[in-house]
Amino acid sequence: MPSVTLPNWTSHLTGSGPEQHGVFNNNWTLATSSYPAVRKDEDGYYPSVFQALKQCQPSCKTAFYYNWKPLAYPFNEKYLDEIKYLKDDAYIPNYNQAFQFIMKHRHIPTVVFLYSVHTDNVGHKYGWMSNEYLQSIEEADQQIGIFFQKLRQEDLFNDTHFLFLTDHGGIGKGHGGTSAAEMIVPWGISGPGIKRNFLITEPNNTTNTAPMILHLFGGKPLPEWTGKVIESVFPS
Template sequence: MMIKTTKILFVCLCLSGFVSVKSQAQRLVIIGLDGFSAEGFKTARHPNIDALVAEGVLSLTTRPVMPSITLPNWTSHLSGAGPEEHGIVNNEWKLDAHELQALEKDQEGYYPNVFKLLKEQVPGIRIGYFYNWGKLINSMNQKYFDEISFEKEFKYRANYSKAYDYLLKNRNHPTTLFLYSVHTDFAGHDHKWMSPQYITAIEEADAAIGDLLAKLKTAHLYADTHFMLITDHGGLPEGHGGVSMTEMQVPWAVTGPKINKLGLVDFANSNKNTALVIAGIYNLKNLPVTWSGVLPKNILKKNPKNLKMYLR
């Protein structure tokens, strides 16, 4: 009788929130920092990012797609393809006003991205898209998002707080959260890349990341979560869009339960590969035939057989 009563009490405490139980739901947090150069990574202090990626994979030689500007690259990250395939070749792209046609489109006319596949193949998944640069969402079909949060005036701290709330609310569902900030890029434009203000912007982002990770650990939502750290380009000196190595080398990292601990790697990598890694984490099938990204073969602890053709 005592055992049964104890079990009932424990269940009631869990439901009321007094006892935290580790969630077993599959979870991915994609942290995006715009304009984060490899040179900036090597110069700034970012202890929270360092601790996060220590158990996974870090590349400081990942190549953006060309042109090395924002919208084409974030689209490539999430769509497994380059501008020549998805058709987003500048920051002014709109669904009803663009020049280059995509090789493939969904019913609404958008190039098929990884969020579409997640919604179609992962039962019950929740997808959040949190951002602070208005044009970023233009290449995304918003019907695949369960929650969208746009923070005005290029601020980002409220979105980081909302990110925790979103992950906590959906702790028992498979969840993918895209959490993006443009403030690092603006620091480069306003004060020059590698200026003290630019380095400070990176370090402030690291502090916000650290606060989020600490809360996830307290809520027992950290250990079973995959994390990606991605960006779009570097800069030289106030701008970007060219082909200098400063613009064309960026940090890229992934960690989590399904990721091998490789540390710093130097294999060839592209922003186009991000969506393939996400597909591997969730074991997605039937990827778009026009995706040109690849899945670096040593990243996942066990490569899904259905993604064998995408392995490099």
């Protein structure tokens, strides 16, 4: 909440809601922020999962691939070993770049954030659940399948955790309200030590993403984060 892009991805990657990280809309920048974050690092940013990972696993390599320019604004880039932006909705080269990054660092802890905006833009143009929107999802799904196949060929798939996430839904040709179609989003995780064919029934939130990532790398949520580890996905 709100059901717009920048606040929610910030919540995913900082383990906190807007009332903690201070990002309330898509126009946010560090220079124009009007609401103070409850904590800031030495550069003025709210602590992200990338910063927390570097603290608990100093050897960890982090990458951020995206194609919507404001998306990176809330995160301190000095905690990212690679960051790549593509304009005009391009995204396939980022999948290739992410694969190369994983290959390069295959013997050390590695975290990759891989984002595609074109499905959102198609929803705004043609409507959510339109044929064009569903086709855009199929296109993205195909690229994810190719990405997975490359990892399998390099014997990297079985040792990797995957989180499948989005920031908001839509209704008509827009979003930003509080309808279920706009507010409820998929949240999925798979990989070593994660239950298979399991449905999370406990309350879940975008703020739980960063604590879950950190937990997989042996870290604990930062004190200012409000998200939690979803213990039910792990075998008892």
